[in-house]
Amino acid sequence: MINAETGAIGVVGLGNMGLGMARTLLRDGFSVVGFDVSPASQARAAAAGVTTVASLGAVSDACSTIILSLPTANHVRAVLTGEGGLATRDLDPRLVIDTTTSEPDVTREIDAALRQQGHILIDAPVSGGPAGANSGNLTMMVGGAEADVARARPVLNSLGGKITHVGPVGAGHAVKIVNNMLVASHLLTMREAVRLGNAAGVTTENLIAALNAGSGRSAISEVNYPKWVMNGAFDSGFTMGLMRKDMRLAMSLAEQKDISLPVCELAGKIWADSAEILADDDDFNRITECAPTPAGEKA
Secondary structure, eight states, rough: OBTTTSSEEEEOOHHHHHHHHHHHHTTTTOOOOOSOOOOOHHHHHTTTEEEEEESSHHHHHHEEEEEEESHHHHHHHHHSSTTTTTGOOSOOEEEEEOOOOOHHHHHHHHHHHHHHHTEEEEEEEESSSHHHHHHHHHHEEEEOHHHHHHHHHHHHHHEEEEEEEEEEEHHHHHHHHHHHHHHHHHHHHHHHHHHHHHHHTHHHHHHHHHHTSSSSSIIIIIIIEEEEEITOOOOOSOOOOHHHHHHHHOOOOOOHHTTTOHHHHHHHHHHGGGGSSSSSBGGGGGGGGGGGSSSBOOO
8 A cells, every 4th residue: 555644665776675675664554666677686576565667767756755775876876866867857856765875975965966856865874684674673874854854754664673863964874884884893803802712712602791791792792793603604694795895985985084094994904805715795794704814814
């Protein structure tokens, strides 16, 4: 059915995250129209109950609210301001919720272009992976004007378990970059902590239990190690390639803003150099298997 307040919801990008969000919206009673350039992704979405269409234009024609779940800022720019994009078409105002991990300055540039046509953009990047997308328990870091975020609330509340409005347009993407920079760095410091504890005669299990009861705990010790590392699962749904991309975004943002980040810059180099031994499609938690050297070596 179509929600009277929001109308049909468009989802552009039907990969693991986009499809998970589409499923959640359907379960909550929204009508969902989806598009992806991949025929296989379109077919999976259709099997899940999404009304799939053959073009971006068909999504923006049918939906007053459009969610983006795309790989990069360039993909977002192409969808919204490129040839045939929303900003180039004569349509009534649309609300765009960009969940992509993107670049704050690009987001602000796109926002300015969309607002000339009366459209609204909020950036709402997410954390929680495919499991969070499918369960409606994503963590969302939202950038946008108060009134615009309020308008998006019915959709955000469906998708998110923790929703934090962090400032104007672009702020959400800035926070997501900082968040993922910390996650990437924490994975490296945690693998070193485990190596040191093991060398001193403490099992990984006992070390993790003690750390999680103390001030050294983090999401990496509380979630990643028990759920994906210690059991050898390495199936979080987030890849080495994606984290390398996010670290590049963080380092690029620091350079643009002329901010020195010596510790995280070293972490960024370690993640970049790990491409020599870990493929882009490997689970990102596999960085813990590498020795703490610039390029690393598989443990």
